[in-house]
Every structure is written in C-alpha cells, then in structure tokens.
Amino acid sequence: MKIFEKLAHIDRRYIYILIAVVVIVPLLMKPNLPIIPTKPVEDIYNYVENLPQGSNILISIDYDAASMPEQQPFLEALLRQCFRNKLKPVMIVQWQLGAPLGTQGLEKIAKECNAVYGVDYINLGYRPGYVAQMVGIGREIRDYFSVDYKNVSVDSFPIMKNIHNYNDFELLVGLEAGSTYLLWVEYAGGRFKQKIALALNAVSAPDAYYFYQSKQIIGLVGGMKGSAEYEVLEKRPDLAVAGMASQSYSHILIILFIIFGNIAFFVEKNRKRKEGGK
C-alpha cells in the first residue's frame, strides 16, 4: 500500500513534466484524430456559406494573446470562407491588445486570397467604450469609426460607401475571451435585431449555450475544438486541428490523474480508518 501513499503525495513537478510531454509530443507527431463538426458550429458555417455575394460581415476582436490558440484559427478559417464567398469583412476591436492579432489574421488571409484593402475588407481598429460603440453603430458607424486603423478617413474606401449601421451587416461575429459578448447580445442583438454568431473560449462557452438555444445567436464556436471543427468544415485543417491531439491526450492524462488521485485517497482513508479502529 506504500505505493498509494507515495501516489497521494507525488511531487507536482512530475505532474508538470507529464503534462508537458502530452502537450508537446502530439504537436510534433501530428496524429490523425476524427473531428466531427457539431451543430452550433455548422450553423455558423452554413449561415455564412448561404449569404449573398457582397454581404458585409462585422467581425469584433474581443480577445488577446492569451486566447490566441483558441480564437485565431477560427478567425483565419472564417476570413478564408468570407473571401472565398466574396463576402466583405469589416473588422473592429473591443480589446485593445487584440488589435494586432486581428490585423495580422486579416492581412495574412487577405494576402492569401488576393483581397484588396478598402474594397474587399477593412480594418477599423480599436475604440474605447464598449456600450457606447455598440449602441452608436446602430445609428451610424462613422460616429465612432470615422477613420480606419491607420487614421485614413473611412469615406475614402469603396467598401464603406453603403455601410452605415447594423442594417448593412448580414452578420456580426464576436470572437470573445471575456464577457463582451453579453453586451453584443444585449445591445446589437436585443435592441437592433442584429444576427450574431459567437466564438468563445472553451472556459466561457458553456455560458453562451442558452443564447444559442433561445436563438439569440445563430451559432457558437467553443474553444479550440470549435475552431478545429470550423477548419474541418472549411476543408483547411490548420493550427486548431493540430492542437486538438494535444488537448485530447492532456484530457486523458488529467482523467488518469483524477482516477489515481481518488484511488490513493480511498486507500489512505481506509488505512486511517483501520488504524483508528485498532
């Protein structure tokens, strides 16, 4: 039984080493695991797929580098889908530290798809004040975004010619690491009836399920798994698909830790009870 006592008090550094191994090795080995798209993700994909050419999509970058592995692959897959279907992404940023990530993703995919800045897409950058913007866009987007992220007047770009408020966007996609999405649902959705799709970090995705069930959002991409599903739907497996193997094996390892931890707990509890009985 000493082995269980040892297990119960194992040095946490061994746990850390094992986690590092199960995260790193699958990233290098790239095992092929089945990724089956779920309905909340498919709903977004199908909605975007069926939009008429030339439709504008408002994309809000509400995450930063900490959530990059979960959100950036979805952003890139979504942008590929937009450009492939001749849809026009308009990017805004609510999290200041997410601005470069949004810009990098947009520029990377635009270059890959030969999209022209100001004609096929635009980056309006960051502005402070969530609620003010969300309500303000319902009236006139220029009240808050009169210039793009490089301080060039938005009226000098053809894409902005017919964009004034939510009525001119077929869809709002929020990529969310915090709780900004609650405000999008409340103001853009509740007040202006804007169609909304959300991509949330895995940790906060369960919080948004009831918006999906009540049809306040059209779909939900949850964490890296959701991003991987979107990459599969877009038929371009990329970073999220690669990351799912690591996530799979680390989940299994954590479950094994829980099982061993509980066995050790019960064995020790039993031993203490017997000792107490003596």
Place this chain on the structure above:
Amino acid sequence: MLKGKNIPLAITFIVGLIMIISFFIPHKPFGDIEQISLRWYSIIAGFTMVLGVDSLLGLHFRKIKRKEENWIHSIFLIAGFVMVFIAGVWGTIQYGSAFDERSFFTYIYNYFIVPLQATMFSLLAFFVASAAYRAFRARNVDAALLLITAVIVMLGRVPVGELISPYLPKFTDWIMEVPQMAAKRGIGLGIYLGALGVSIRIILGIERSYLS
C-alpha cells in the same frame, strides 16, 4: 434644494431615466441625448486608461522609493512601460499606426507580449492538472456526481471521445444543452434580477454606497 449629495443623486436619477427611456423610445429627443451621453462615456472610458497608467506608475515609483520587497521588478515594469510607450508613439508618427507590421511596437507585441500572455495562460494547464490530482476527490455523492460528469465532458469534448464511442460526444452535448444549461439559466436569471434590483435602487437614490 439641490446641494451636497443631492446633486450626484439627481444626475444619476435623470441620466438613468433617460437611458431607460431611450432604450425603448430611441427617437428624438431621447435618442440624441442618449447618443451624447454615450459619446461622453466613450471619452471618459478613454481617460480611465490615463488614470490606470497614473495609478500603476505611482504604485511602482513608491515601491522603488521605499525599496519594498521585489522593488527591482518595478524598475523593469517602468522601463518596459516607457519603452513600449515610446515605440508606440514612434510607430504612429513613422507609419501612421503603431500596429503597422514594420513598426518596432509590433515587434515588441509579437515577440514579447504574445509569448508572455500565452505563457501565463498556458500555465493553467499545469495548475489544473495538479489541482485535479490533489483536490478532485469523490468525498461524497455530490462530489462523485460532479467528478463523473467532468470526466464524461472532458472526454466528449475532444476527438478521442469519438474514438472511444460515438455516443460519448452526443451524451456530452446533452449534458451541456440540458442539465448544464438549466443550471446556468437559473444562475443567470438570479444574477440579472439582482442587477436589475440594484440598478433601480441606484437610480432611485436608495443605494448610495457609490457616493462614499
């Protein structure tokens, strides 16, 4: 008479009322007043950053002055702040935007901020694993139920779950969409009813703790 604490209470009451009315009647004059209020809010939100910077730098300058524990870290923080600030301003002057891919600010962002933030967040995986091993115990029936559900969801949310059984992801989806959502919805309703109650109390001047 409007004096002393009555002035902020009156402002809160009037602004709160206008915002509520304009939500339901977004036409003149409420729509315009709301728009002006939101612009003010946006400007004030911008200035909160100045306050934040002032507070952060003040705290760390005091730490250095008093040579408090780990004061050397404060020097790095201030030096980092000054360096990033100068890089941001310089990038804006040089390229029109600090976030231009050629700017030194973008270099700092890509090679300092991104790895640092990613590192901080990824450390969670190690802490979660260690905590799961040490603290996730089936001490009673409730804890056992929570533990079993967590294991099912953890397996059902990754591709390996599909390999174990095609029913596992479906069962996970059911857990997420029925019992999980029912609990979340209950909690959500409670929170928002509470928030509504507090908001009404603030607007009516019953709740005044924000004045102190």
